[in-house]
Amino acid sequence: MSRFQRVIESNERLFWTLHSAGWAGFAIIYYIGSFLHDVRPIWVFIILLNAYAGWLLTIPLRYIYRWARKQSPLNMIIIVIASCYLIALLWAVVKNVNYWEIYKHGYRPDEWYMYFTNTINSLIMVGCWSGVYFGIKNFQMLQKEKQNALKASTMAHQAHIKMLRYQLNPHFLFNTLNAISTLILLKENDTAEAMVSRLSDFLRYSLDNDPIKRVPLGQEIKALRLYLEIEKVRFDDRLEVVWDIDEHCDNALVPSMILQPIIENAIKHAISKMENGGQIAITARTFGNDLLLDVADNGPGADIKNGQLSRENGVGLVNIKERLQSLYQRNFAFSIEHNQPSGVRVRLRIPYEVKDV
Structure with missing residues (x-):
């Protein structure tokens, strides 16, 4: 000073x-x-x-x-x-x-x-x-x-962002605890114990990271892998995940837990509806001064009107858009499209920023 x-x-x-x-x-x-x-x-x-x-x-x-x-x-x-x-x-x-x-x-x-x-x-x-x-x-x-x-x-503003972030966690927690309860009833104790351990690590990451701050995408990907490992216990071979993360994106800063609700939404409305399961593709690319994130599934698809899913009582994707608007004002893009040949694709564009060393 x-x-x-x-x-x-x-x-x-x-x-x-x-x-x-x-x-x-x-x-x-x-x-x-x-x-x-x-x-x-x-x-x-x-x-x-x-x-x-x-x-x-x-x-x-x-x-x-x-x-x-x-x-x-x-x-x-x-x-x-x-x-x-x-x-x-x-x-x-x-x-x-x-x-x-x-x-x-x-x-x-x-x-x-x-x-x-x-x-x-x-x-x-x-x-x-x-x-x-x-x-x-x-x-x-x-x-x-x-x-x-x-x-x-x-x-x-910060309280609003935190509310939006933490409003998403109970959905995932409820489903996971139900799955653990089922495993215990089936006496698959080793699998249940592994699932509890992964859940603990994932929730620790979720609660330790302030939703106001941005985290490196590489760190976010590790948390998503934890989450998907938990979900794979539920769906077994019915859930296939394809990662396509550009190496230049690992240090890009993203809002913490921004992709998890999108993946959760795809599992709930796509993978769980398919008898033989399905695939979720997660992509990250840089384009100029922007970071492009893409989550697509090959599920049965959904009705999309004016770039929004016409589902009732859905808060996950709406909260993501509100978080992005609070953090980036108008310097972002969030779109929901039909995937080809089937399914739903969610695209995000945010500024490409890296943490100062």
Whole structure:
């Protein structure tokens, strides 16, 4: 973080920096403006004394205004006006004392109230100081509100993505536990134990990976292999899986567990409906700056309308699209098509990104 950023983020540093810089600027501008009036060191000394007096007298305004901001609008206005006038009056007296007693070498004005003249000019300066103070405070307040709103929006966005991800897991878990229960009833304990072990590894991967973050495709493929090994216990030889993963895609970042619901959907609506089983083909390719993912089955197919499956109560594919939209906004594509010669093909296009080393 740069020194400038630290100054901006610290209210104390920001106040003293701007406060001192403002009064230094006043002294410089005042000197330039009166350059033709007098250039002697005594006049420079008077200007510096006046600037220092202004610097000193306006410090209490910071604490008065901080308290005034907590009052009602009417009371705040009254407090601000009264404080401005009082500080301007005191500053005018100090400036006149400096002028008469120092610059004029002790010359006294004829009337005592002459020490209170030029209050208007002082009031204008103090008013400008007050305007800058409230302007900066209001700007900081607006920025803080924007940050809080952005933080709340981000937290809601992340919670939404997590909800979509974790909403998918119970479907798979229910089917797997049913299969394990069946194996136990058939006294195929070794197979049931292996299935429980794979289920444990798969669920650990699923829960350990934050759905907000992206993971390398190679890591995702390992989890999918675990999942498919579990499903192969259920379907035996009826489930055939064909992998076609380009070697350049292993390090590509993808949303965790993005393909599992698609494969689960293919098993549920294609493989399980076929007496002799079927095939699922999983493909990953790069094309320019995009990563192309493809999951196809050779099942009986389905009715597809406007790129969507016309099935009731299906949440898996709908959730995938919502997750992609939350993560990539409009920079993605998600389509469902008829596979040839039969079945359903789901295509995804997301930006090709790799993890920074």
